[in-house]
Amino acid sequence: ESLNAMMKAKGKLYFGNIVDTNTLAEPNATEILKTEFGMFTPEYSMKWNFIQASQGKFTFDNSDKVVDWARKNDKQIRGHTLVWHQNIPDWVDAITDKANLTKVIENHIGKVVGRYRGRVYAWDVVNEVFNENGTFRNSVFHRVLGQDFIPLAFEAAHKADPNARLYINEYNLDFPGPKIDAMMNLIQSLQSKNVPIHGIGTQSHLTSNKTVDTVPAQLKRLASTKLDVAITELDIRLKRPVDDAKLAKQKQEYELVTRACLEINNCVGVSMWGVSDKDSWIPSTLPEFDAPLLWNKKFERKVAYKGVVGVL
Ligand code: XIL
16 A cells, blocks of 8 residues: 555545656656655756746746646645745846845746646745744845745735645754744744745755654644644655664654654645655765665665554
């Protein structure tokens, strides 16, 4: 039985993963995506510079391929991501005028969310707005509009698709500190202004033996906002060299994280950020780490997979 079916049997909405034209071109990955998962996040094709690299020129070929694949296979989509400091074209980064940037954001979100209206379950409307110390990250959005870019983005997305679940997405909310404190304050402020926000995505790019044990308490804290919470980009990286002891520890950690979502009512689901260790973004981004996922480089199930199944 698939991970997705087991999560649904436990009353959750999905067990998800990423997909994009890269993995769709890889039969080993596509086969596992089809059989195990029910919710899909495009790894890149819905990011700003893949959609509107130059002003007014929209390219939806790849994102359409992903959405069409999902529909054909009776899968759901989490749109990712509308406003993020990365993958922003230079023409956006160079904007200094408030009215102009407001129009550009509203137009981008209106076009992208509008195109997939009714076909995308949720959107990561804003992504990674905080620094580690809880201050707002420097981006063209914050430089020009201050915090107002956040409600602006949510209102634009809600107008374009009133039924989509609208999320704020962030990493390193997995342990206590100023970043989750800032997130809790921001959520409180958005809720007090009736901003149409429905969920918090906690990316959970975890480090084995370091940032995993605090996940349950942190997830509970996020859930206390009464918004939906979702683990949106789960991987648990191991310090090189990988050995059986580290893989056994990783199994326990995947069990702990999966159980954390199961035990929280408004945790709607868990999404991984990749199928096979071969394709993970981690080794190329953080070279001292490896093997963060549930299938190894030969697409064989790791003990961590059995850990997740054991909990489900
Ligand atoms: C990553 C992709 O997996 C990589 O392929 C790409 O080179 C960089 O972005 N947080 C996010 C994701 O919200 O969009 C990022 O995805 C990983 C970190």
